[in-house]
Amino acid sequence: LPQKKTAPPTSKSSCKDCREKINKVLEQYSEDWKKQDEHFQKFRSQLSTKCHGLEKATITQANTPVGTKLVYDGEKKRTLQVNPEIFSTFFKGHPFPNKTWHTCAVVGNGGILVNSSCGKMIDSAEFVIRCNLPPLSNGYEKHVGIKTDLVTANPSILLEKFGALMGRRRKFVESMRSYGNSLLLLPAFSYGHNTPVSLRAFYTLEDFESPVQPIFFNPGYLHNLALFWRSQGLRTIRLSTGIIMTSLALELCDNVQLYGFWPFDFHPYSFQTLTNHYYDDRKTKTKFHAMPDEFSHLLRLHSQGVLKLHLGDCK
Ligand code: CDP
Helix, strand or coil: CCCCCCCCCCCHHHCHHHHHHHHHHHHCCCCCCCCCHHHHHHHHHHHHHHHCHHHHCECECCCCCCCCEEECCCCCCCEEECCHHHHCCCECCCCCCCCCEEEEEEECCEHHHCCCCCHHHHHCCCEEEECCCCCCCCCCHHHHCCCCCEEECCHHHHHHHCHHHCCCCHHHHHHHHHHCCCEEEECCCCCCCHHHHHHHHHHHHHHCCCCCEEEEECHHHHHHHHHHHHHCCCCCCCCCHHHHHHHHHHHHEEEEEEECCCCCCECCCCCCECCCECCCCCCCCCCCCCHHHHHHHHHHHHHCCCCEECCCCCC
């Protein structure tokens, strides 16, 4: 019989290397956590000085008038001059009205959430941010919650799951129902091919009168945020959605709690193998993202009392 090359370690005893790796990570992590207001304020003010997330994270009719030249953050040579038609798709008003939230939960999609029972705790946050249209029903609710105030959508999902919104669109609109009347944040001006599909998402939601409110990332903000993290020592081609949303949350919220951030194959406490996402095992594109490096920055912020990273179960 042909032999399998390697059997993935499935039990504690077969996971020696990963134990060492995980123990190293855990050395810097303590479940006992207290917010250090001085550190928090310092980090927030560095972020807001360089990125101005409160006013500039998203495109609005107020901050991006007709005639503005948008520079795509993923393709620096590509620009787009805002015309009245595109302008009409921009958010009217301010998505983050002049106040900060008391507590925000930023929910990453890591397999660490499986059987975590963190749903209630996540939903108790005043503002809940999720990434990449994650599934919330079919038994996930208990572990990831259901409340959603802001959810991002990578256009690749729209291409793969909804035929790039070129055909019938009802399925897309129906699948948005689980996100209530949340903001749907799209990186419409990161790469050229993101723009038409993001506009189709906008028109679809408007035409079907969906309560979900589409809004576009401001490419200038994403550019500044990449520079900010580079200045913090993070080397990556593209920031992951999770670190982008965490950064925004640090400007928007006085208490930031992270769930579902754990870019490793084994659970930190049970050492059970984990899938990459709580809902599938699709791997991260390591060519673009450096999630373990990002994670060490998040871990540092946890240790400094800037944000709280949840790794354990919430029972
Ligand atoms: O689109 P992207 O690859 O950035 O994200 P995703 O796989 O949909 O997951 C959302 C976010 O959760 C990521 O951007 C990471 O920050 C975080 N994540 C993690 O920390 N550990 C994992 N195993 C998977 C995701």
